[in-house]
Amino acid sequence: MEIYYVICRALSWGLLIGFFLGGFKLMAGRKEYTEKQVRASKLLLAKITGVVKYLTILTLILGLLWCVYFLILGCAVPGQAEYATNMSQLIVSVLTVISIIFAFLEFVRRTDDR
Known part of the structure; x- marks a missing residue:
């Protein structure tokens, strides 16, 4: 540590x-950047944002799946309730970080569109 x-x-x-x-x-x-450089950087950012969007959706769906699993595990096996809670909290914290990164990229992309 x-x-x-x-x-x-x-x-x-x-x-x-x-x-x-x-x-x-x-x-x-x-x-000062040329118009060509500005267009190229916007295109690259749009591609990166598209990839990150699909990865974010994938991780959110997987996170939902595993959180439901750990919810059921905690209910079905009371001895594993603390473990299930800890794992669910870990999953949610990772998903929060991923969502924040995606939101930041979307903000940057939409700010550039103005």
């Missing part, structure tokens, strides 16, 4: 420093 804590702390500092340095760079000036 100590190694995981150090990694999370280092990533947090890296994100904070990168965020503020990126903000300063953004305020300093913008790079």
